[in-house]
Amino acid sequence: MQHIIDRFISYVTIDTQSDSTSNATPSTSKQWNLAKKLVEELKEVGMENVTIDENAYIMATLPSNIEKQVPTIGFISHFDTSPDFTATNVKPQIVRNYNGEDILLNKEKGIVLSPSYFDDLLLYEGQTLITTDGTTLLGADDKAGVTEIVTAMEYLINHPEIKHGKIRVGFTPDEEIGRGAHKFDVAEFGADWAYTMDGSQIGELEYENFNAAEAKITIQGKSVHPGYAKGKMVNAILIAHEFISLLPTEEVPQKTTGREGFFHVHHIHGEIESTTLELIIRDHDRKLFEKRKSDLQAIASKLNTLYSDCLSLEINDQYYNMKEKVEPVLHIVELAKEAMLSVGIAPIIKPIRGGTDGSQLSYMGLPCPNIFAGGHNFHGKYEYVPVESMQKAIEVIVKICELNATKNS
Numbered sequence: 001m002q003h004i005i006d007r008f009i010s011y012v013t014i015d016t017q018s019d020s021t022s023n024a025t026p027s028t029s030k031q032w033n034l035a036k037k038l039v040e041e042l043k044e045v046g047m048e049n050v051t052i053d054e055n056a057y058i059m060a061t062l063p064s065n066i067e068k069q070v071p072t073i074g075f076i077s078h079f080d081t082s083p084d085f086t087a088t089n090v091k092p093q094i095v096r097n098y099n100g101e102d103i104l105l106n107k108e109k110g111i112v113l114s115p116s117y118f119d120d121l122l123l124y125e126g127q128t129l130i131t132t133d134g135t136t137l138l139g140a141d142d143k144a145g146v147t148e149i150v151t152a153m154e155y156l157i158n159h160p161e162i163k164h165g166k167i168r169v170g171f172t173p174d175e176e177i178g179r180g181a182h183k184f185d186v187a188e189f190g191a192d193w194a195y196t197m198d199g200s201q202i203g204e205l206e207y208e209n210f211n212a213a214e215a216k217i218t219i220q221g222k223s224v225h226p227g228y229a230k231g232k233m234v235n236a237i238l239i240a241h242e243f244i245s246l247l248p249t250e251e252v253p254q255k256t257t258g259r260e261g262f263f264h265v266h267h268i269h270g271e272i273e274s275t276t277l278e279l280i281i282r283d284h285d286r287k288l289f290e291k292r293k294s295d296l297q298a299i300a301s302k303l304n305t306l307y308s309d310c311l312s313l314e315i316n317d318q319y320y321n322m323k324e325k326v327e328p329v330l331h332i333v334e335l336a337k338e339a340m341l342s343v344g345i346a347p348i349i350k351p352i353r354g355g356t357d358g359s360q361l362s363y364m365g366l367p368c369p370n371i372f373a374g375g376h377n378f379h380g381k382y383e384y385v386p387v388e389s390m391q392k393a394i395e396v397i398v399k400i401c402e403l404n405a406t407k408n409s
Contacts, residue, residue, distance in 0.1 A: 026173035070165035074194030077145030078175030106134030138383035140375030145197030152397035181360035199372035208351035236275035325362035339399035
């Protein structure tokens with residue numbers, strides 16, 4: 001397991017946060033630091049046709065070691081980390097033989113990772129955990145997935161007795177800002193289907209995700225001296241507040257679960273003269289998703305009637321539910337399920353309350369379910385990953401490759 005730990009730490013200590021305000025690809029130049037390292041590492045472990053394009057998309061091949069033609073499968077992860085919390089100077093901490101009690105992440109700041117709040121920790125008593133030091137995120141999303149793919153390919157290369165067909169791997173930038181698949185060359189990748197290693201808890205196997213859109217509301221007000229403002233002032237901040245108040249109060253992330261959709265207000269910037277409100281729209285059901293967008297249009301129309309067309313609304317779709325594209329080839333989910341069972345893992349098949357590169361890739365012609373990478377509490381200081389979960393993910397990748405060869409030969 002030390003080999004896994006060392007590889008993972010070498011990745012997470014490189015800052016690769018993406019930036020949604022940038023129009024470049026990758027959105028931050030520092031993502032190149034890990035991208036270039038991965039290219040060299042893939043070559044070192046023995047992968048062939050290792051390429052990186054001008055946008056930092058990495059692809060590599062493990063050639064088939066059987067004579068019969070079988071489907072080419074792929075494994076994909078992203079190497080950027082979320083801009084939601086700092087990833088500068090990540091200092092991973094290793095907790096061996098976890099005892100089920102509170103973990104002191106940072107004594108100076110009094111930051112504790114506690115099973116009394118994060119009860120999933122109790123699933124991993126006796127295991128080795130990698131945590132943050134309480135001041136940064138960890139980056140298991142999705143450097144755990146990158147670690148697992150590289151290590152699985154290395155294992156297959158070192159164990160030629162395990163038969164497999166042609167395997168393609170791909171690593172992408174900017175997934176955390178919704179652009180990970182935007183410039184992914186599906187034709188060049190050349191796989192019949194793929195799996196993203198980007199889930200959370202051990203056992204997760206997902207082929208449903210949210211339909212997703214982002215909305216930007218811009219409100220123009222009029223600033224007048226408050227002592228003489230009657231009938232003249234238009235306070236853009238208060239109109240933004242009114243817009244939020246017209247959203248359904250129960251349909252927010254903290255009050256929904258499963259396949260329940262939501263509106264999520266995540267940014268507001270403003271003054272009396274001008275205020276911008278940003279939110280995201282999520283729903284697994286396509287009809288409900290479209291209705292949510294219509295509901296926002298209706299709120300905008302209502303406020304424009306009340307306040308003389310002071311408001312503009314821009315809605316952009318981000319990705320769609322991959323279920324529509326995966327269900328016709330459901331055998332690829334069954335293959336992953338069989339692989340998990342073969343290595344002693346109970347599959348947890350459930351909808352993703354989010355999105356992955358796989359959701360977009362599925363609509364680009366590459367069906368792409370999502371498999372666990374093992375981490376928990378992504379995008380914040382309480383993030384952690386059990387090393388044993390990463391080990392099991394590696395075993396699942398290897399077994400999928402093996403089953404694909406034996407079942408189709």
